[in-house]
Amino acid sequence: MEKILVIGANHGGTAAINTILTNYPNKKVVVFDKNSNISFLGCGMALWIGKQIDSAEGLFYSSKEKLENNGAKVYMETEVFHIDYINKLVYGRDKNGNEIIEDYDKLILSTGSLPIELNIPGKELENVQFVKLYQHAEDVIKKLENKKIKNVVVVGAGYIGVELAEAFKRCEKNVTLVDLASSSLTGYYDENFRDLMNENLKNHGINLRFSEKLLKLEGNENNQVTKVITDKNEYDADMVILAVGFIPNSKLAQDHLKLFKNNAILVNSYQQTSDKDVYAIGDCGTIYDNAIEEVNYIALATNAVRTGIVAAHNACGIELEGIGVQGSNGISIFGLNMVSTGLTYERALKLGFNAEYVEHTDLQKPGFIKNNNDVTLRIVYDKISRRILGAQIASKEDISMGIHVFSLAIQEKVTIDKFKLLDIFFLPHFNQPYNYFTMAALGAK
Ligand SMILES: Cc1cc2nc3c(=O)[nH]c(=O)nc-3n(C[C@H](O)[C@H](O)[C@H](O)COP(=O)(O)OP(=O)(O)OC[C@H]3O[C@@H](n4cnc5c(N)ncnc54)[C@H](O)[C@@H]3O)c2cc1C
Numbered sequence: 001m002e003k004i005l006v007i008g009a010n011h012g013g014t015a016a017i018n019t020i021l022t023n024y025p026n027k028k029v030v031v032f033d034k035n036s037n038i039s040f041l042g043c044g045m046a047l048w049i050g051k052q053i054d055s056a057e058g059l060f061y062s063s064k065e066k067l068e069n070n071g072a073k074v075y076m077e078t079e080v081f082h083i084d085y086i087n088k089l090v091y092g093r094d095k096n097g098n099e100i101i102e103d104y105d106k107l108i109l110s111t112g113s114l115p116i117e118l119n120i121p122g123k124e125l126e127n128v129q130f131v132k133l134y135q136h137a138e139d140v141i142k143k144l145e146n147k148k149i150k151n152v153v154v155v156g157a158g159y160i161g162v163e164l165a166e167a168f169k170r171c172e173k174n175v176t177l178v179d180l181a182s183s184s185l186t187g188y189y190d191e192n193f194r195d196l197m198n199e200n201l202k203n204h205g206i207n208l209r210f211s212e213k214l215l216k217l218e219g220n221e222n223n224q225v226t227k228v229i230t231d232k233n234e235y236d237a238d239m240v241i242l243a244v245g246f247i248p249n250s251k252l253a254q255d256h257l258k259l260f261k262n263n264a265i266l267v268n269s270y271q272q273t274s275d276k277d278v279y280a281i282g283d284c285g286t287i288y289d290n291a292i293e294e295v296n297y298i299a300l301a302t303n304a305v306r307t308g309i310v311a312a313h314n315a316c317g318i319e320l321e322g323i324g325v326q327g328s329n330g331i332s333i334f335g336l337n338m339v340s341t342g343l344t345y346e347r348a349l350k351l352g353f354n355a356e357y358v359e360h361t362d363l364q365k366p367g368f369i370k371n372n373n374d375v376t377l378r379i380v381y382d383k384i385s386r387r388i389l390g391a392q393i394a395s396k397e398d399i400s401m402g403i404h405v406f407s408l409a410i411q412e413k414v415t416i417d418k419f420k421l422l423d424i425f426f427l428p429h430f431n432q433p434y435n436y437f438t439m440a441a442l443g444a445k
């Protein structure tokens with residue numbers, strides 16, 4: 001029986017394992033994970049910390065037991081420390097120090113990512129937290145019960161930082177959000193969209209400190225953090241969250257597999273690495289980005305799931321080519337919903353596209369409908385090829401599904417001119433006859 005070994009059983013790994021177990025009963029599946037849990041939805045962490053949900057119970061959708069009931073052999077709390085790619089052997093060590101060796105016919109690496117560690121004095125002080133794992137969130141929640149924790153400084157105003165800033169505010173903490181960049185969410189939105197989010201955060205009492213470089217953290221005699229020092233200011237801090245991005249966890253691939261510029265494991269559209277019997281999925285690997293028509297690194301659970309499915313079929317001998325991604329993403333903070341896909345205008349210009357954008361703001365539904373809010377849509381396109389490169393939408397309405405049409409447009413290289421006359425239904429309960437999709441696109445010269 002052919003044996004497929006999976007290292008890492010979070011979102012990517014779980015998707016691959018389930019795909020194999022469901023579709024290929026003639027394959028043996030062996031799994032290693034160094035953690036004690038499987039499938040934690042990090043996206044629920046802010047909801048849990050901010051008490052918008054009561055517990056973490058619903059934040060898992062799989063477990064060792066579920067995978068084993070479906071036929072896998074699962075080693076939890078067992079870290080793989082070496083792979084002999086030549087002899088196809090994987091070496092793990094369990095929590096009791098026992099060494100476990102398993103051979104494989106095909107190997108799927110799903111070792112994910114690690115939060116970036118800033119090399120600054122004071123980073124080892126107590127109450128300086130990373131937020132990636134279930135255990136991290138549990139630790140933060142327990143510490144927040146201490147009423148002495150009043151001032152929380154969040155470093156990094158990307159997706160994690162902004163979501164957690166809201167969560168800490170909901171716990172009635174004084175929250176300062178610091179970023180090296182001149183705004184929150186610089187990786188995802190253009191300036192006027194970022195301004196909407198910054199205004200929203202400010203209006204909810206979050207102290208925004210942008211264009212500041214973190215220099216060091218200071219502590220008291222008990223080694224607990226007390227201050228955050230930047231190149232411009234200093235802030236009182238009883239807890240500091242470091243959320244300045246992820247790096248791929250590709251240590252096991254070094255010295256054997258080809259890596260991308262940020263050390264992600266380089267894969268082709270079948271998730272195959274430079275070793276034909278080894279696949280890499282999710283945050284530890286690269287992904288093809290249709291917006292730039294090149295390989296890229298985009299750490300998202302959605303990509304982990306899709307690449308897991310692709311790798312599983314290919315590892316089992318059924319060819320399935322991935323179709324690439326657009327990096328579609330979304331955020332919802334104090335009722336302001338923002339979604340984006342593909343390239344922002346700023347990034348498109350930086351990458352050398354002949355970029356242009358059209359933008360339109362209008363009520364979601366006709367004026368006679370109550371409970372109705374403005375929606376702002378920006379579509380970014382290339383003036384020469386006319387190809388749609390990206391889109392951003394912001395509103396207090398739930399506009400989340402709207403972004404998917406732009407994701408598909410980028411994937412299928414639809415031009416802005418074709419988009420102008422896209423068939424969009426109208427019903428006053430949902431939208432307007434002169435839809436902002438159409439109105440924005442018609443503005444393209
Ligand atoms: C707070 C937060 C919120 C997020 N919100 C969203 C969101 O809303 N939407 C979204 O799309 N994405 C979100 N993400 C990103 C998303 O969680 C990641 O992209 C996703 O977890 C990647 O899945 P993965 O399986 O590739 O890697 P990981 O989740 O990093 O899992 C890797 C697994 O490999 C195991 N492992 C690693 N090394 C070894 C080893 N040597 N031996 C054995 N096991 C090993 C680890 O224990 C882990 O279980 C969020 C992330 C965080 C932290």
Ligand SMILES: NC(=O)C1=CN([C@@H]2O[C@H](COP(=O)(O)OP(=O)(O)OC[C@H]3O[C@@H](n4cnc5c(N)ncnc54)[C@H](O)[C@@H]3O)[C@@H](O)[C@H]2O)C=CC1
Pocket residue numbers: 043118155156157158159160161163178179180181184185186187212213214243244245246298299300329330331
């Ligand atoms: N809603 C969603 O889809 C979510 C997705 N995620 C994903 O998880 C991954 C990790 O998220 P984040 O850590 O928030 O990364 P991020 O890339 O979203 O944001 C990192 C932020 O840190 C800032 N930064 C970098 N170095 C810094 C420094 N030295 N000092 C101060 N600021 C610095 C950057 O300017 C950036 O704003 C991302 O890929 C993200 O897309 C995370 C949370 C939610």
